[in-house]
Amino acid sequence: MSDMIPSHLFAPPLAAMDGLQFRLVETADFRPLQETCYADKRAALFLDHFEQMMVWQGNGRACWLFIEHNGRLVGSGELIIYPHGAELANLFVVPQYRGRGIGTAMIIVLSRIARHWQLTGLEIGVECQNERALALYRRLGFVDDREVRLPGGETAVILHKTL
Ligand SMILES: CC(C)(COP(=O)(O)OP(=O)(O)OC[C@H]1O[C@@H](n2cnc3c(N)ncnc32)[C@H](O)[C@@H]1OP(=O)(O)O)[C@@H](O)C(=O)NCCC(=O)NCCS
Structure with a gap:
């Protein structure tokens, strides 16, 4: 897979904080990811x-x-291709590192990779009450597309960006 993504696409954007590094998740990352970025997911579900x-x-x-700052895990995020389109999912930055541009940098890197794969658009879903994430995605050019009801009863908005 790493052969499918040229290494320069993982370079942190120029405005990102010093010491930030992006790479693909590897098998050995299971436990730190589970403990740090997916702690709210049940263990069996995270394994699947x-x-x-x-x-x-x-x-x-x-x-x-997998995002590191000076060698320490500070966040992660997914780009997934489905038959009907592609989405960004499970974007997460550890609380003490939020508000320092890591989420923005992650979306820039994932969008670069999406363009490299010749995807024409990206979706991202966020609960309506997650105003900070919603504002971030809108600021980065994602546009509200539709609302969906989640299994727990909450409402989420699906945003779309044309690449
Ligand atoms: C949503 C999330 C991934 C954003 O990550 P982040 O690293 O905080 O995002 P950024 O720092 O790029 O942008 C967020 C804020 O920091 C500000 N910011 C951006 N670059 C900055 C910098 N260099 N220095 C200081 N602030 C900066 C942005 O203006 C933005 O301002 P806000 O306070 O109005 O939100 C993170 O908040 C998170 O993990 N939340 C919990 C999980 C979650 O809700 N995920 C999304 C599910 S859809």
Whole structure:
């Protein structure tokens, strides 16, 4: 899979903080990712998710970013291709690193990779009450497309960006 993504696409955007590094998730990242970025997901569900994502990443259907600052895990995020389109999912930055441009940099890197894969658009879904994430996505050019009701009863908005 790494052969399918040229290394320069992982370079941090110029405005990003010093010491930031982006790379693909590897098998050895299971535990730190689970403990740091997916702590709210049940263990069995995360195991299924991890295995599925590694298969998809291996066959070029997904890109799972592992973000480090001076060697320490600070966030992760997924780009997944579906038959009807592609989406960004499970974007996460550890709380003490939020508000420093890492989420923005992650979306820029994932969008570069999406363009490299010749995808023409990206979707991202966010709960309506997550105003900060919603504002971030709108600021980066995502436009509200539709609302959906989640299994728990909450409403989420699906945003779209043409690449
Ligand atoms: C949503 C999320 C991924 C954004 O990551 P982030 O690293 O905080 O995002 P950014 O720093 O790029 O942008 C967020 C804010 O920081 C500001 N900012 C951007 N670059 C900055 C910088 N260099 N220095 C200081 N602030 C900066 C932005 O203007 C923005 O302002 P806000 O306070 O109005 O939101 C993160 O908040 C998160 O993990 N949230 C919990 C999980 C979640 O809700 N995920 C999204 C599900 S759809």
